[in-house]
Amino acid sequence: MIELKSIPFFVNFSDKDIKMLKDNSTLVNYNANDIVYYERDKPKYLFLLIEGGVNVYKTNSKGRQLHIHTVNPVDFLGELAVFYKIPYHNTTECITKCKILKIDYYKLNKNFCKDLFFCKELVNSLNSRITALMQVVDSSFLTTKERVARFILKNLNEFKDSTYTDISKRLNMTPETFSRILNDFKRKKLIDMDSEHNITIIDKNTLLEISE
DSSP states (O other): OOOGGGSGGGTTOOHHHHHHHHHTEEEEEEOTTOEEEOTTOOOOEEEEEEESOEEEEEEOTTSOEEEEEEEOSSEEESHHHHHHTOOOSSEEEESSOEEEEEEEHHHHHHHHHTOHHHHHHHHHHHHHHHHHHHHHHHHHTSOHHHHHHHHHHHOGGGGGTOOHHHHHHHTTSOHHHHHHHHHHHHHTTSEEEOTTOOEEESOHHHHHHHHO
């Protein structure tokens, strides 16, 4: 088991509370593409991502995935459903190998609620989920070119560590569409790409105009 006192959310917990947390938690190792929980599952655990990264998405009746956001450590997963005692409203899938702490929240609810710092961090996490949903709504009004231009301007470094497939999922478009737009930007000398798909911005002003 990891040292729970080293996790910022639990720094103010007493030794007694930490012991109860340990007794009602399990550290689970996940592989890339493993599902942490599915949309509409009944919540039991509050998940805490310790290592790795996960994608959070919704799936429509035709099987099309709508990417909501990506979560990196250390952060909560499924807190909205657990907090309001409603089914998980999305599916969470591991991007890489992950270490996730499964916490039996309902057994420990009283312990959590008496720690003001923990409650503040939980509220902040809930707010970040609402912000992510608002960004998805805003993005739905953008064209695919506008989405790609905005992603390049705001997340340029992520091209070094992510595949086209990963990024296209986050932008809610097919890898083929994403690749075609990048090649179009390169042909118009807005960007340059090396053999490893690292991108350099050449014409920032035009990308800004497209993104707006």
